[in-house]
Amino acid sequence: MRRRKKMPLRLTAPLLLAGAAVAAPVALATPASAAPHGCQSTKLDHATASSTCHYGPGQQRVVITCLDGVNGYRYTFYGSWVQWYQTSKASCAAPYRQNISYITIEVR
Template sequence: MNIRKLMSLGMTPLVLAGIAVAAPIAGATAASATPDGCQVAKPTENTGYAICHRGTGQVRVKLTCEDGITGTRHFAYGPWVGIEKKSSMACGAAQRYFVTEVGYQLR
């Protein structure tokens, strides 16, 4: 056997061990990037907000809105915000639209 082949075979366990150690670390980082402890509220018939208290990443409120005249529904999204900040949104003109559901999205 030549010296290069010997060195290559000798390094294989170290490389594999490095991959085995790095994989769980990468997975843990991705999992910890999710906001947690999130709450939603509907302070008025026409508005809603979402807020997350723990973790990292961002949240935005997602409202399901209904037109009081035609009965049609649409979604309204608040701005993306960080932890401990409120993402707020209104459905439209308060005389016409109302919130039927308040939810949120994470990233």
């Protein structure tokens, strides 16, 4: 039977430290924070929309896509980030010639 040689401590210590460095971020990671939910968007007129989330925590904002009736281009406009219980509002840049074609809500 062949006898195994033991690794000297000088060689095993770096391996142990490398393993700890890889495992530490996983062990210390915190669960992802919950995003706002129960959100609702409202079209206020042909060129303005708003959003509000009824449950938190976190922030939300309304995002609208406006269709330009003159050149046919689509433009995206963002409401400001607000707390889940507040209202975010966005408007098309040229309301006299643009109409909202799509509304969505972003949360973080």
